Amino acid sequence: MAEAAAIRPAWAPQGAWADILAAGRHGAAGGGAGLTVTPLEGFGLALVLADRDPGAGGAAAVLQGLHGAAPPRRPRLSTGTLFDLVAIGPGRWLAVSADRAIAATLAAALGSHGAVSDQSDGLALVRLAGPAVRSVLAKGCPVDLHRQAFAVGAAAATMIGHVNTTLWRRPDRGADPVFELAVTRSMAGSLGDWLLASAAADGCAITEPAGPG
The missing domain is CATH 3.30.1360.120 (Probable tRNA modification gtpase trme; domain 1)
Known part of the structure; x- marks a missing residue:
């Protein structure tokens, strides 16, 4: 052995x-x-799916607070300090970050307002x-x-x-x-x-x- x-x-x-x-x-x-x-x-990657509620406390608002800018609603790249967001469909974004734990960060912040899948x-x-x-x-x-x-x-x-x-x-x-x-x-x-x-x-x-x- x-x-x-x-x-x-x-x-x-x-x-x-x-x-x-x-x-x-x-x-x-x-x-x-x-x-x-x-x-x-070595980048952190996360797929973010927003909930269906576009209200003031929804996924877009949470992402804006973390990202520093409103998440794009059409296919576009938006750069931020903690992560970049690439809109890939209605209520769907790819987050690209230097932080490998970005998926966990986003999941904790979004809670029930969205789903996050770690794609790192x-x-x-x-x-x-x-x-x-x-x-x-x-x-x-x-x-x-x-x-x-x-x-x-x-x-x-x-x-x-x-x-x-x-x-x-x-x-x-x-x-x-x-x-x-x-x-x-x-x-x-x-x-x-x-x-x-x-x-x-x-x-x-x-x-x-x-x-x-």
Whole structure:
């Protein structure tokens, strides 16, 4: 028994993109990368469903008190100090936070005014940027991502490469647009393969994972 215990493999938590998005240059090697991919790890994620009562003490009011701004009622990103909110449907938001315990915080604050599901280990987050990011995404995303149609702060629940995806736009990095995507962790491999294939002609640079802060 002691010998069996000694050779038993040690289990350790892995990021959602481990063995999927390997840091380095992929696809076309000449010139600057058209797409930069940054896996995001260590964030707290929570799905919030509001109750049906829109009264003064309802979920929207509670979220506004915690968030510092009224939660968006249409597909949009709203940034806050404790967490960001991405509206993904009527009375439905995805909370993104540097605090891994954000789901518990929201559940305690909302009480009977809403339901909270911890998605910190259920969803995979990734950031995409670069001069070719729109053209790469257009190969598998039906949403019009032109800067006039999809401004900074816009969000959408859509499909990318046949993968259900929540997508939102962050402030530009210089002249390059920046998008963040959330997919179920079980589909991270499919999305990762699609990104590498779609960005091959433009060159794709995958960075080391980035965490909160």
